[in-house]
Amino acid sequence: MTEATFPQCRIDSERLMNPETTEKLLNRIVSVPGVRRMVLNGQRLPVTIPYGPARGQANPHPMRKTIHVGEQEIPLQVHVGTVLLEIENRDVIPALKAAVEPVFTEFSFRIKEGKFMKTEPSLVDYCKYGPNADKEMLGLADPSSKSKPIILQGLR
Numbered sequence: 001m002t003e004a005t006f007p008q009c010r011i012d013s014e015r016l017m018n019p020e021t022t023e024k025l026l027n028r029i030v031s032v033p034g035v036r037r038m039v040l041n042g043q044r045l046p047v048t049i050p051y052g053p054a055r056g057q058a059n060p061h062p063m064r065k066t067i068h069v070g071e072q073e074i075p076l077q078v079h080v081g082t083v084l085l086e087i088e089n090r091d092v093i094p095a096l097k098a099a100v101e102p103v104f105t106e107f108s109f110r111i112k113e114g115k116f117m118k119t120e121p122s123l124v125d126y127c128k129y130g131p132n133a134d135k136e137m138l139g140l141a142d143p144s145s146k147s148k149p150i151i152l153q154g155l156r
Helices: 019-030 092-103 123-129
Strands: 008-013 035-044 066-069 072-075 078-087 109-114
Touching: 008 092, 019 035, 019 066, 019 078, 019 092, 078 092, 092 109
Parallel strands: none
Antiparallel strands: 008 078, 008 109, 035 078, 066 072
8 A cells, every 4th residue: 555645637638649649748748747657548559450350460550659758769559548647746737737738739638636546456466566566556557468567757
């Protein structure tokens, strides 16, 4: 169990974002001091088609690209529609909103405050990371994913 409860917020966009918009958004979010954890939610973009008559063939989806966030390259595995954030304190929310607003010129968005990520380990976290798991990784495990979470180093 984590010692402190950090505020969480969710950025909901009106539409699913293309890779260029996602890249702009993430670069803006990383530039805001006080963001602890981030999860991108959306439709999964598999490399190969998982079922149906074309099962096993390459999936040439135009939204599966590699984006640059800060100094890192990140392969997009989802068509992003929602971004979940855990922040240091509530004072970060106005700065976050000011940083994110210029990205959404074509369509609207909302920033909601609430509890959106797990704060205690679950069975999936135990199976994925073991009994001595890093508390920062709670709730970030996808049981069907074979890849590990990507860790971005923001401004400190």
